[in-house]
Amino acid sequence: MGKDVIIACDFSSKEQVFAFLDKFEGKKPFVKIGMELFYAEGPEIVREIKRRGHKIFLDLKLHDIPNTVKKSMNVLSRLDVDMTNLHAAGTISMMEAALEGLTRPDGTRPLLIAVTQLTSTDQQRMEDDLLIKEPIDKVVMHYASNAAKAGLDGVVCSPLEAEKVHETCGKSFLTVTPGVRFADGDIGDQKRVMTPAEAKRIGSDYIVVGRPITAAEDPVAAYERCINEFVD
Numbered sequence: 001m002g003k004d005v006i007i008a009c010d011f012s013s014k015e016q017v018f019a020f021l022d023k024f025e026g027k028k029p030f031v032k033i034g035m036e037l038f039y040a041e042g043p044e045i046v047r048e049i050k051r052r053g054h055k056i057f058l059d060l061k062l063h064d065i066p067n068t069v070k071k072s073m074n075v076l077s078r079l080d081v082d083m084t085n086l087h088a089a090g091t092i093s094m095m096e097a098a099l100e101g102l103t104r105p106d107g108t109r110p111l112l113i114a115v116t117q118l119t120s121t122d123q124q125r126m127e128d129d130l131l132i133k134e135p136i137d138k139v140v141m142h143y144a145s146n147a148a149k150a151g152l153d154g155v156v157c158s159p160l161e162a163e164k165v166h167e168t169c170g171k172s173f174l175t176v177t178p179g180v181r182f183a184d185g186d187i188g189d190q191k192r193v194m195t196p197a198e199a200k201r202i203g204s205d206y207i208v209v210g211r212p213i214t215a216a217e218d219p220v221a222a223y224e225r226c227i228n229e230f231v232d
């Protein structure tokens, strides 16, 4: 899969998500389904969006003992999603078990990417709450290297970390980056943001864009603007 724009469908019901996707008519954007929608509607929402012809990034951030994650990933692989994720904090053995569970009998599997430190965790909280005393950038790169060692395909990271991740883990290791905003748009609660064009320049492989598209007056035009800046 090449560079693409993934729309974060942060809606709480299927009515809302379908009303949104209906606006795209013939177009089939790559969409991210997160915990809110998945827990509200169950796995059927994934099947329904897949049947409509969209690629799906199922963002459930698994983190448990290796055996539980392996069996859960096996269930997710049958949902035929294109990308899913877990927390790198679960250790290399958990990530290896996840890959094993995700791989279908014919050898194919969805892309598997890791969350390193959440962007809501800052240096202070990491030191005080998690007792991790190293600089956060070093921790993020260490978790990314662990994901690469386990055989995962990439990480979710801030666009500002994407270049360093590629230097550390190789060019083909995928960087999936949220925190994208248009130059003339609202930043909202995101702190460190980049435009789609900047994300392209620094080598992000996928950008995850929520409110700049979902809350736009014309979501289709906003999506096309992202594609023009990031992909074309």
Ligand code: C5P
Residues within 6 Å of the ligand: 008, 010, 034, 118, 119, 120, 156, 157, 158, 178, 179, 180, 188, 190, 208, 209, 210, 211, 212
């Ligand atoms: O609306 P917005 O563009 O800020 O949405 C970004 C999406 O990416 C949301 O679904 C958010 O949960 C997700 N995300 C993020 N930062 C991370 C990981 C995921 O914004 N570090």
